[in-house]
Amino acid sequence: MVQLLCSNRVYEKLKQELSKYQIDIKQDSDLVLVESGFDLPREKLCVVFEAIDYMDVIKLLVSGARGDLHFTNTVTGLSDNKFAVIEPRDVIYIEAGSDGLLAHTKSKPYSIKETLQYYESLWAARGFIRINKSQIVNLLHVKEIVPWFNSRYVLRMDNHAELEVSKMFSKKLRNTLNI
Template sequence: MVQLLCSNKVYEKLKQELSKYSIEIKQDSDWVLVEKGYDLPSDKLSIVFDAIDYMDVIKLLVSGIRADIHFTNTLTGLSENKFAVMEPRDVLYLEAGSEGIMAYTKGSRYSIKETLHYYENIWAAKGFIRINKSQLVNLLHVKEIIPWFNSRYVLRMDNNTELEVSKMFSKKLRNTLNI
């Protein structure tokens, strides 16, 4: 639950994004998101943000305030007309493709809802990292990191699947793993 003090345009954007994470907007909340230029309430915890950076506020709320919520600790996927509930540690990688978003485990693949961006935000602290525009990898399941040409890498997963890290995401991988 959070209160918003911002322009109408930013309010609508924040309202839409917060609803994706089931974060309610209430005037009597102890937390207030305040757009730069608006007066800070003296009796509440406030987070001041630039209107252009409103998504950073969402990331902060999702990774911090909402970190203990159950839905960030599980994933529901559909495979062979059956639903399965999984923990993030069981997922090797997520992939966006023509069939939608798929979660791959050692034994199966599951169709899931939401977007890669959603899981990238809420699971970053659980060891997931974007490796290209269509894949998010659980670093706990990377068996080998193979240097590839043109400043790229190939990741060999626990199930021997090989995933290519694009040049654009190679720097983030190097920084994350100190290589």
């Protein structure tokens, strides 16, 4: 539960993002998200942010306030008309396709909901990293990193898939893995 002190435009964006994580907005909350330039309320814990950085505030809240909840630890996937509860450690990579998101595990792919950005931010602390505009990978399942053309890489995964890291995301991968 949080209170928001911000412009109407930012309020609507925050409200939409907070609802995805079941975080309620209440005026009497002890935690207040305050857009820079607004007055800070007295005797309340305040998080001040720039309007352009509103997603960073969401990441901060989700990683700290909601990290203990079970729904952040699992995903429900659909395969062969059956649902399965999947642990993040079992997901090798997630990719966006024409039919939505697929979470690939060692046994089979599962259709899942939400967006790549949702899983990228929610599971970043678990070792998931975006490698191109349509895929995020679990670094725990990378077997080999092969240098490729134009400062790119190919990742060979546990399930024998080979995934290309685009030039745009290569730098983040290098920084993350210190290569």
